[in-house]
Amino acid sequence: MASRNQGSAPRALVVEDIKVDCLILMHMLHKLNCEATAVENGKEAVDLFLERKTFDIVFSGKDMPIMSGPEAVAKIRTMGATEVKIIGVSADFGAQEAFMQAGADVFVPKPVKLETLQSMLEVVISKKNMSG
Amino acid sequence: MAAAALREQLNALLSSMFASGLVDDQFQQLQMLQEDGGTPGFVAEVVTLFCDDADRIISELAALLEQPIVDFDKVDAYVHQLKGSSASVGAQKVKFTCMQFRQLCQDKNRDGCIMALAVVRNEFYDLRNKFQTMLQLEQQIQAQQ
Numbered sequence: 001m002a003s004r005n006q007g008s009a010p011r012a013l014v015v016e017d018i019k020v021d022c023l024i025l026m027h028m029l030h031k032l033n034c035e036a037t038a039v040e041n042g043k044e045a046v047d048l049f050l051e052r053k054t055f056d057i058v059f060s061g062k063d064m065p066i067m068s069g070p071e072a073v074a075k076i077r078t079m080g081a082t083e084v085k086i087i088g089v090s091a092d093f094g095a096q097e098a099f100m101q102a103g104a105d106v107f108v109p110k111p112v113k114l115e116t117l118q119s120m121l122e123v124v125i126s127k128k129n130m131s132g
Numbered sequence: 133m134a135a136a137a138l139r140e141q142l143n144a145l146l147s148s149m150f151a152s153g154l155v156d157d158q159f160q161q162l163q164m165l166q167e168d169g170g171t172p173g174f175v176a177e178v179v180t181l182f183c184d185d186a187d188r189i190i191s192e193l194a195a196l197l198e199q200p201i202v203d204f205d206k207v208d209a210y211v212h213q214l215k216g217s218s219a220s221v222g223a224q225k226v227k228f229t230c231m232q233f234r235q236l237c238q239d240k241n242r243d244g245c246i247m248a249l250a251v252v253r254n255e256f257y258d259l260r261n262k263f264q265t266m267l268q269l270e271q272q273i274q275a276q277q
Contacts, residue, residue, distance in 0.1 A: 020182045020217040024162070031169045063209065091216035111158045111220045114165065 010124050014038040015045040015060040015069060016089075021110065025059060025089075028114050032121055041065050042072025049076050055084050056124045059112075062090040062098065070095075070102035077103035085124055135276040142269040149262055159222025176270070179263045182221045186256050189214045193249050197242065207245060208237035214252070225255045 012034045016022040022038050029036040037055075039045050041064040048055075058076070060069035067075075073086050088099025088107040096107040108116055133141075149155045166174040189210050196207050215230035229252045236244035 018185070018213060018217050018220075020178060020185060021220045023178055023181060024165075024220055027165060027169070027171070027174060031165060063212070091219050092212060110216055111161075111222075114161060 010034045010056045010121055010128070011054065012036045012121075013045060013048065013055040013058045015040075015042060015058065015064070015072060017041055017061065017064040021061065021089075025112060025117075028112070028117050031114070032118055034121065042067030042069055042075075045072045046075045046079075049079055049081055056128065057085045057087065057120065059087045059089050060099075060104070062088065062092060062095040070098040070104075073099060073102040073104050085120065087120060133272070135273050138269055138273045138276065142266065142273065145262065145266055145269065149266075153224050154259055154262060155222045156224040157222065158219065158224075162222065172274075176267055178221055179267065182217055182223070183260050183263060185217055186214055186226070186260075190249070190253055190256060193252075197246050197249060202240075202242050202245070204237050204240050204245075208234060211237060211252075223256075223259055226252065226259060229255050 010033075012029050014022055014025050014029070014036060016025065016038065017040045022040075026036050026038055034057075037048070037053075039048065042060070043066045045058065045060065046067065058073075060073060062069040069088060069090075073088070076084070076086070086099075086104045088095060088102075088104040089110055089112055090096075090099075090107070091110040093109060099107050106120075150160075162175050162178055166172065193207060193210050196203060196210070211230050211233045215227055215234065218224075218227040218230060229248065233245065233248035233252055236248050
């Protein structure tokens with residue numbers, strides 16, 4: 001896996017097929033000075049990791065066509081991407097167990113608040129600064 | 133009409149939307165994201181996308197519920213999607229009606245689902261009308277500036 005980009009803007013990956021949710025999350029991440037990339041399903045997310053793209057944080061929806069969020073999370077962790085912070089996001093509270101079992105770091109119910117995103121990014125940023 | 137009067141109309145509309153529970157603080161968060169980020173048109177883009185999506189989902193639900201054998205898993209998946217996007221834009225009433233709808237899906241209650249769809253549709257149409265008026269007023273205010 002290529003070395004992480006330390007000391008620069010956090011790189012976020014949004015895995016979400018619902019366009020409205022994706023638009024809002026991307027806007028929030030740009031507002032928080034993230035370099036954000038969006039894909040529409042779990043398989044596209046896994047493909048990015050297979051291409052050795054690196055991210056500091058991943059926000060994944062649950063139910064998506066082709067590959068679900070938890071399935072993608074499990075594959076990403078199996079590939080050895082253990083340091084990337086993965087956040088499961090869903091309007092379904094029952095999704096928490098599926099995400100955590102797959103290897104997500106935390107579950108956040110929709111709608112995601114800007115303040116919540118900011119708190120998570122602060123953890124990522126401080127980790128980047130410590131390892132820099 | 134002068135910009136000030138239009139602004140007053142817009143504020144009154146927004147106040148009534150919040151007061152009636154049509155939208156909640158998530159919608160306010162979207163407005164703040166637009167203002168703080170200096171991104172005019174963000175709310176319009178979100179609202180338009182939501183309405184297009186919701187319209188499509190409601191049509192799909194109607195078609196599914198017309199089938200002789202209803203696939204409640206598919207119905208539930210669509211309602212879940214609509215509930216999620218409603219929550220994301222702050223469409224509180226639509227969100228609540230979706231929660232009720234989901235319960236009826238899980239009960240595999242066809243007649244209940246048909247009634248729930250009617251409720252969701254009505255709440256959505258009401259919201260969409262208000263959003264359309266909101267966007268028209270914003271455009272008129274912009275045109276005056």
